[in-house]
Structure formats: C-alpha cells, structure tokens
Amino acid sequence: xxxxxxxxxxxxxxxxxxxxxxxxxxxxxxxxxxxxxxxxxxxxxxxxxxxxxxxxxxxxxxxxxxxxxxxxxxxxxxxxx
Amino acid sequence: xxxxxxxxxxxxxxxxxxxxxxxxxxxxxxxxxxxxxxxxxxxxxxxxxxxxxxxxxxxxxxxxxxxxxxxxxxxxxxxxxxxxxxxxxxxxxxxxxxxxxxxxxxxxxxxxxxxxxxxxxxxxxxxxxxxxxxxxxxxxxxxxxxxxxxxxxxxxxxxxxxxxxxxxxxxxxxxxxxxxxxxxxxxxxxxxxxxxxxxxxxxxxxxxxxxxxxxxxxxxxxxxxxxxxxxxxxxxxxxxxxxxxxxxxxxxxxxxxxxxxxxxxxxxxxxxxxxxxxxxxxxxxxxxxxxxxxxxxxxxxxxxxxxxxxxxxxxxxxxxxxxxxxxxxxxxxxxxxxxxxxxxxxxxxxxxxxxxxxx
Numbered sequence: 001x002x003x004x005x006x007x008x009x010x011x012x013x014x015x016x017x018x019x020x021x022x023x024x025x026x027x028x029x030x031x032x033x034x035x036x037x038x039x040x041x042x043x044x045x046x047x048x049x050x051x052x053x054x055x056x057x058x059x060x061x062x063x064x065x066x067x068x069x070x071x072x073x074x075x076x077x078x079x080x081x
Numbered sequence: 082x083x084x085x086x087x088x089x090x091x092x093x094x095x096x097x098x099x100x101x102x103x104x105x106x107x108x109x110x111x112x113x114x115x116x117x118x119x120x121x122x123x124x125x126x127x128x129x130x131x132x133x134x135x136x137x138x139x140x141x142x143x144x145x146x147x148x149x150x151x152x153x154x155x156x157x158x159x160x161x162x163x164x165x166x167x168x169x170x171x172x173x174x175x176x177x178x179x180x181x182x183x184x185x186x187x188x189x190x191x192x193x194x195x196x197x198x199x200x201x202x203x204x205x206x207x208x209x210x211x212x213x214x215x216x217x218x219x220x221x222x223x224x225x226x227x228x229x230x231x232x233x234x235x236x237x238x239x240x241x242x243x244x245x246x247x248x249x250x251x252x253x254x255x256x257x258x259x260x261x262x263x264x265x266x267x268x269x270x271x272x273x274x275x276x277x278x279x280x281x282x283x284x285x286x287x288x289x290x291x292x293x294x295x296x297x298x299x300x301x302x303x304x305x306x307x308x309x310x311x312x313x314x315x316x317x318x319x320x321x322x323x324x325x326x327x328x329x330x331x332x333x334x335x336x337x338x339x340x341x342x343x344x345x346x347x348x349x350x351x352x353x354x355x356x357x358x359x360x361x362x363x364x365x366x367x368x369x370x371x372x373x374x375x376x377x378x379x380x381x382x383x384x385x386x387x388x389x390x391x392x393x394x395x396x397x398x399x400x401x402x403x404x405x406x407x408x409x410x411x412x413x414x415x416x417x418x419x420x421x422x423x424x425x426x427x428x429x430x431x432x433x434x435x436x437x438x439x440x
Binding site: 018020021023024035038040043045 | 111112113116147150286288289292297
C-alpha cells in the first residue's frame with residue numbers, strides 16, 4: 001500500500017491547504033496517469049496523481065484543512081496485499 | 082507582435098472538416114468544467130498550429146477563471162499570447178488572424194468588458210462573412226466569462242448572452258457542465274463561423290467559488306463534438322418544462338430533485354446553444370408538459386426568456402397552460418451579497434415559481 005500525501009506547496013512549516021475536488025471515489029482503480037484530486041493552498045491549485053496503480057481509499061474529505069505532507073488517500077496494491 | 086499566418090503545419094489540410102465523434106458515451110474519467118475546456122483547446126492545438134489563444138492573462142496566469150491553465154507550458158508564448166489591456170486591439174488581431182486562415186481563440190476576460198470592443202465584435206467578426214458574400218470566413222472563437230453570485234459588482238457579474246444573440250452573424254454557446262464544455266469548445270474551434278463561447282464562472286468547478294457538484298463530471302478522453310444548436314433534456318419530467326442554461330441548469334436540477342418526493346415531476350431542458358436556438362426541442366418538451374418556466378440569469382426584458390416564450394406562442398398558444406419566467410429584474414447586478422442573491426435566479430426563486438405554476 002502506498003500513501004498519497006498533500007503536496008509540498010509552501011516553505012512555511014505549518015502551511016495548510018484543502019482538497020478542492022476528488023475526481024475519483026474510494027474503491028476505484030487508479031494509475032499514475034489518473035487525475036485523482038485537485039488541491040489548493042493560498043489560492044494556488046495543484047493536480048494530484050498517485051505514484052502507483054491500485055485501488056484508492058480516500059482519507060481526507062473535500063474542503064477539510066490539512067497540513068502539507070498529510071496522507072490524503074491510500075492506494076492498495078493490485079494484488080490486494 | 083506578429084502572428085504567422087499560413088501555410089500552417091497541420092495533420093492534414095482538412096483536419097477541421099474531417100468528422101469526429103458526436104456526443105459519444107461519457108465513460109468514467111471525471112473532470113471539472115475548467116479542465117474539460119482546457120483539454121478541448123489543447124487537443125485541437127495539437128492537431129493544428131492554426132489554433133492559438135490570445136487574451137489578458139491567458140498565459141502564466143492560466144486565465145482568471147482557469148480556462149487556459151497549463152497551455153503556456155505545453156505550447157509556449159508564441160501560441161498562448163498574453164495581450165495588453167486593449168480589447169479592441171487584440172480582438173481585432175484575432176479577426177485578422179482568422180481571416181488569414183488561423184483559428185484563434187480570443188478571451189474577453191469578462192463579458193462585461195464588451196463595451197470597449199463591440200465594434201470589432203459585431204461590425205467585423207460577425208459581418209465579414211456576410212459582407213464578403215461568403216468569400217471570407219472568420220473561424221474564430223471569442224471566449225468569455227459570464228455570470229454573478231460572488232459579489233463582483235455590476236460591471237463583472239452580467240450574462241449578456243441575449244445582447245449577442247440578438248445581433249446576427251455569431252453563433253452563441255453556453256455550456257453548463259464538463260461534458261458539454263469540452264464538446265462545444267471542440268465544435269466551436271472546428272466551426273468556420275465565429276462562435277461566442279460564454280462560460281458561466283459558477284460551472285467551472287473552481288475551489289475559490291461556490292462549487293456545485295454538477296461542475297464535476299464524466300468526460301471522454303478523445304476529441305468529440307457537442308453539436309452547436311442542439312439542446313439537451315437534462316432531466317425528464319411530465320408536469321412542467323424548465324427551459325434554462327448555464328449555472329441555472331444546476332439550480333433547476335437541484336430544485337427538480339428536491340420536489341420529486343412531493344410528486345412534482347419537472348423536466349429540465351438545457352439549451353446549451355442560444356444561436357442557433359433549438360426551437361424544436363423547446364416545442365417538443367412544452368407540448369408534452371403544457372407548462373413553461375424559463376429560467377435565465379440574463380436581464381428579463383427584451384432577451385432570451387421572451388424569445389423562448391415567443392417561440393412557443395407562435396407555434397401554438399394552445400400548447401400553454403402556464404407560462405412564466407425567473408430572470409434578473411431590469412436592474413444592474415448589486416454588489417451587496419443579500420441584494421445580489423435577491424435578483425439572481427436562485428434555487429428559492431425557481432422553486433417558488435414551480436410551485437406557483439402547478440398551484
């Protein structure tokens with residue numbers, strides 16, 4: 001299983017942002033090409049794609065403020081390990 | 082500033098006249114309306130370097146409502162051109178490029194700014210084809226942001242599509258969702274006619290505005306067209322037809338879903354295009370339901386809502402058991418949020434109108 005973390009968008013140690021949109025739902029198959037989310041910090045948007053393929057589980061809902069680096073979703077291995 | 086006009090490098094000379102899929106199955110991949118619009122432009126730019134983008138802040142900024150995000154990185158400043166704040170100059174530049182064989186997409190940042198450049202738009206972009214006896218075409222897209230709801234004041238919140246639709250020579254399209262945004266932009270770029278592409282800021286799916294979930298939806302990955310001039314039944318119903326467009330489609334669908342448990346069955350017709358207007362779709366729906374409510378975020382008098390009602394009245398007043406409209410009363414859009422909410426076609430006003438129609 002691999003984590004999808006909120007990308008580092010600021011030099012400030014305590015910077016926080018929100019997931020603006022989840023383009024997928026928990027249980028969907030994703031690949032490194034899948035646009036899974038758009039996140040925002042200080043009016044700057046960034047697209048998020050997973051590092052690996054598998055089934056996604058969303059951890060953080062839209063519009064909930066989280067620190068950068070926080071786990072926002074997980075991706076299980078295709079084999080289910 | 083120079084723009085290279087032909088001979089352009091294209092896949093084939095007839096790349097824009099070769100048929101592509103029309104309204105294919107949406108599939109599963111989901112995008113926001115803004116991203117669907119960006120994808121449509123990028124795909125047509127990859128097909129032909131006749132396509133370019135001009136406008137204020139379309140480059141590094143990506144369009145103030147994210148209509149062009151990411152395009153500068155892929156296509157560079159030659160084809161994604163930030164312009165000075167001179168709408169007459171850069172819309173005229175786009176017209177000239179179109180006449181010489183390019184397919185420019187020119188962004189007018191807010192439709193409200195049309196006052197400073199209207200001569201270029203309606204005396205030149207819209208008329209050159211007519212005045213040349215069809216010898217000169219203007220295959221140009223004029224893209225612009227419309228609509229209110231976020232306290233941006235009377236000069237940054239209007240829809241104004243009725244004003245443009247009134248003037249002959251331009252096609253006018255107004256997408257309400259990601260699927261139509263991509264398909265209509267693709268059709269607009271491929272059209273040999275000038276097309277005014279009016280997106281409502283509230284349907285783009287932007288995080289910093291109120292985001293209706295209907296602004297995110299399934300979008301095919303391949304290029305495809307949504308035909309200009311064809312409306313879509315967004316929700317089938319038997320009691321009353323709401324004819325609407327843009328953000329008001331979201332509100333109308335929300336109201337229809339809220340009233341369904343009470344046994345009120347509302348049909349929602351999303352016009353998608355104003356010019357040409359799909360009068361057949363309006364008549365087909367109203368002849369089934371017998372009741373017509375037009376919801377339009379443009380000013381009420383002398384505009385689209387009256388045209389839709391006239392269409393039905395001319396075809397047969399006996400079709401109508403009820404007719405009414407929810408539009409912006411004939412006042413400028415207020416800055417104060419409470420006042421703005423009062424004049425816009427809000428879900429509360431739409432719901433009240435539906436109840437009154439069926440009382």
